[in-house]
Amino acid sequence: MSVEPGFLSAARYGKDLVRVCRVVRDKDQHHVVEYTVRVMLEGDIDTSFTEADNTCVVATDTMKNTVYVLAKTSPHVLNPAMFALHLATHFVTKYKHIHKSFVDLVSLRWSRIPVGGAPHKWNFVRDGDEKEVVEVAVEDKGEGLVGSVKGGIKDLLVLKSGGSAFTNFHRDEYTTLAEVADRLFSTSVTLSYSIPLPSSISLSLDTLSEIEKTIDFPSISQRARKDTLEVFATDESASVQATLYNTLQKILKSCEEIKEASMALPNKHYIPVNLSPFGLDNGLGYEGGAEVFHPVADPSGLITATVTRK
């Protein structure tokens, strides 16, 4: 018998990219959500890897079906964080040998089409590439469930053509970048924040409605998005770093529920074109204010930070 050189030190499996759309028909007022869901499970599953024993394997096809069934039956389906929490709680309560579940959910923006100035009851428009993201984990610790919830945004594309400078940065023999007092700043916002669950409510399938009443997840997500856009628009940006930090501080200020927030901002460079060969001034000096740019896909800067409540 061959002696194996390693041991199984971590194992997790699940279904990714489960796409589901749910329509809730409240008479002729419809609500639509479209989610892409990832379910991952941990527990007493080692033998499925080490001994080819599938008896402990809840098939990933079963997980996919569960997403569809709860999309129909969950009273929380329109609330992305609560729907993810419902799914994650389901898996650790339904299967005794599953001890931890992870549900990541991406929600597309279907906004109501304005008709005659009023939002239409059942017509929707995809409102850009932006997605709301939710990451939930629920662990059965033996003496009760412990849940964690993260909310956030990805692919929110923004651009400011004024109010952005980048000067006074470190210079050495490798530096060619010119300082500029007025540049174009564009990024694709990735935001993630953690929202502790109320310690007074023990997590279970029976307490989900109470949790939904106690924490207004949709309101938190709306406030965080509003802050992100407002700080981006109003900050006299000294750098991507400084604007990112100001945004996270604003989010912590207006969302008491959030314990910690992280952001990743690629600096999607727009390079001013040199038009001097054509006798044209395109603001290439320190004052900046260029008008013609070459948007470049790569490379891009990538600025990340986390701000934690004191």
Ligand SMILES: O=c1[nH]c(=O)c2[nH]c(=O)[nH]c2[nH]1
């Ligand atoms: O806001 C910026 N931060 C940087 O760290 C950086 N580096 C760079 O080349 N341009 C910029 N802009």
